[in-house]
Amino acid sequence: MRQQVLNKELIFSDEKSNLFSKVESLGLLNKMFGGIQIDVNAALKKNNNELFEAHMCDHNCTIKWNGVETGGNYDCPAAFSQNLGINKKTIATGELIVKAVEKVANSIKDLKHDFILNKLDSYGKEFNVPAQVLEVYKDFIDCDDIEVALFGGSPEIHSDILWMIEELKSKGYIVTVTMTGRRLMLQPSFVEKLMENPPHVIALSADDFDGIEQIEHISNLSLEEIKAEWAKIPKQFGQRQKAYEAIYTIKLREQYGDRYPKLLLNIALHDQNLVNVSEFITRLSKCLPDVALNPFPVQSGFMYSPSPLSIEGIEYLNNFVDEIIESHFIEETKNNKYSAIVPRLHYWLMLKSALVRWRDTNKASDVISGDGFWRCYQGIGSGRYIQITSSDIVDNNQKVGGGCLSCFWNKSVADSRGKVWDLSKDDVTSYILTERESEIQKASMPCPGCAFPRLVFDVISGEVGLDKSLLDDYLKLRKKYVGY
């Protein structure tokens, strides 16, 4: 089944161009140095006469609602039940959001030069990366392309979303919109306008199905039938609603053909879908062809909560991780049942290192859910997918939410110097280089970590940010699979 393995001999005796295509096919790096994830729906809410920042979303993805189980399998900080009283009028305008992106992008470009010139070699030494391979890594990151992920509760409900996509594309960014698809389902005029100048990628989520058969069932429905079934889902079942909305949005592609953007499906893995995860993934890719799949374990460390993954769930995940690692080396797509999964060998090796290190202990599930896995603020080179979102800073004079260099999931890395559109380029650069680490030193509860694939980013960011307790096992795995 395994057709050709990139063994040690192969990788070191190869021409540079061959090495390049292997690193690319294993998904170790992208042709970019950094990315920007911006929460476009951060806003303010009043509580006891104080102004707090919050997230605006029209969904409720939580495990419980008023103490009663919702059927959902994770908690999201943007769920509307967690953000009651939010004032929509305090969402930043598209203009401010584009300004924030530009500020961070300029700093990323500066940092790129500095990193390649002054830091890449020491990274290579610390993590035993051979010189030939490091040269190839350099070719990947020595690139000014920047991906901008429009993110946050539900970016499609921002009133300037179409303008932002157009503006950012015209400035040369690669634009991904992570959305639920609800607006596309409910407002045909929005779809028409979106298709006049679509983003490069639409990322959707499919975290909740009532068994594998349901994937087939929804995929075989007409658009109208999907809408009719969706309308019967109780509003507290945010994850279930999203699965219908996502399939609707994917099926809409039939009406637009090649004009439609690329599609990516995020899939949070939890006890329910891990039981038969292999069939779940293969059925998804069969029912929804030409959709890239991005599975990752449910996260809870960022909110200091224990993992919802059980020991059994971890066992299923362990087998799945092994299979995905192997699948990176299958050359023929038709022989690879996981060919739809975005390749990211380093990410799966990192997960495997945690599963090896903490095997048969309760700690395994917490680490896999982020606590003690990887940290964006651990060393230079890590956390190059920079986030702009809300902070926990209470400021009763502020008029607009968001715009802070921080993290959507955990605010302990928030830049206390204010909103990014008011900072200088040097301020932004120093945040990424040093301030983020200083902020965390001051934090009473530093973020324990996460395993969100987009944030873990490439092999360099992954290795630098990997928890030190996992490094030995990780390096052994890397040697076994990649040869160094």
Ligand SMILES: C[S@@+](CC[C@H](N)C(=O)[O-])C[C@H]1O[C@@H](n2cnc3c(N)ncnc32)[C@H](O)[C@@H]1O
């Ligand atoms: C925060 S949402 C924002 C975009 C959009 N509202 C959506 O749900 O796709 C982005 C992704 O985060 C995932 N997510 C939310 N909370 C999570 C958690 N606790 N663990 C893992 N994934 C989570 C969602 O499934 C979704 O794929």
Ligand code: SF4
């Ligand atoms: S739709 Fe997305 S942002 Fe909104 S609550 Fe669900 S996961 Fe969070």
Ligand code: SF4
């Ligand atoms: S490790 Fe960094 S990116 Fe991940 S949740 Fe924590 S603060 Fe956010």
